[in-house]
Amino acid sequence: MILAVTMNPSVDISYPVDRFKFDDVNRVETVRKTAGGKGLNVARVIAQMEEEVLSTGVLGGTIGDYIVQELNQSNIPNDFLKIKNESRNCIAIIHEGMQTEILESGPTLSKEEGTAFLEKFEGLLTTASLVTISGSLPKGLPTHYYRKMVEISRNKGKPVIVDSSGESLKQVLIHEKKPFAIKPNTAELSQLLGFKAEAGIMDLKQMLNHEIFKGIEWLVVSMGDKGAFVRHGDDYYQVTIPKIEVVNPVGSGDATVAGLAVALNRNQAVESVLKTAMTTGMLNTIEAVTGFIDINKFKQYFDLVKVEKID
Structure with a gap:
């Protein structure tokens, strides 16, 4: 079973308007609300890949109740720590070919709540074979919180995929107990190392x-429409994907993590792992709904992904 962690989930609300009027009334006819957060996208795609998954993290208030309701309706098993404060909404206003986002920062957790989740997390690891940790930390938790989660997981022999950025990712990487996998994009890689990540193979190998x-x-x-550059052990790979018509790129990185997690959990060969991860990422971009793939299209796109080992 894959344990998918989301520490700062949200209800994602989409408001499509023909023209966004400032300092005036904007009426919306069609509203889409989904249980959001990077780890929830990961969990949804894992479930769509027909792999056993359990979604966890922290939730509070009526927004938290709505997220659980949405996950239950999608038949995604979940076990969250209930917290005192309300979880967050994230609003996207779609207008004139643009997207304006209004993101709540979310609840502030107490020290006791942070400790309580680590205890819950350790208990859930008993039945987990692999862990994914995705997204930002809520306020109140220290930047080394993910580092603690990785350490707990490694001490129990559970591999961890971390998809985060900034200081929380850096804290994970400078610790002696390392995650099994990370999935930065080039911007996050540049931020982590303090200099710009170029797209050249030699530059990426050096980084x-x-x-x-x-x-x-x-x-x-991950490199968007250029695919991905990968280091596995001492080997390097360039993964290229076909040109596709993008409908909604939001959540494609999460779908990639989901594919990576499923392939690793199934102990697939290197090439299959990379092709699976890229395929789920692509399948997300051709759907309007975030964190959704059409599994019936999997083989078609899987066969179009190319993996080249780099000397």
Whole structure:
């Protein structure tokens, strides 16, 4: 079973309007509300891949209740820690070919709530075979919180995929107990190392050979329509994807993590792992709904992904 962690989930609300009027009334006829957050997208795609998954994290208030209701309706097993404060809404206003986002920062957790979730997390690991940790930390938790989760997981022999950024990711990487895999994009890689990540193969090889990544089995650098550049152990791979018509790119990174998690959990060969991860990412971009793939199209797109080992 894959344990998918979302520490700062949300209800994602989409408001499509023909023309966004400032300092005036904007009426919306069609509203879409979904249980959001990177880890929830991961859990949904894992479930659509017909792999056993359990979604966890922290939730509070009526918004938290709505998220649980949505997950239950989608038949996604979940076990969250209930917290005192209300979970967050994230609003996207779709207008004139643009998207304006209004993102609530979310609840502030107490020290006691942070400790309580770590205890819950350790208990859930008993039945987990692999862990994914995705997205930002809520306020109140220290930047080394994910590091603690990775350490707990590693101590129990459970591999962890971390998809985060900034200081919380850096804290994970500088610790002696490393995650099994990370999936930064080029911007996040640049932020992490303090200099711009170029798209050239030699530059990327040099960056992924940085001391901070020592001990990590899988480094998957997502590069949008250019595919991905990957270091697995001491080997490097360039993964290319076909040109596709993008409908909604939001959540494609989460879908990639889901595919990576499923393939690793099934102990697939290297090429199959990389092709699966890229395929689920692509399938998300051709659907209007975030964190959704049409599994019936999987083989068609899987066969179009190319993996080349780089000497």
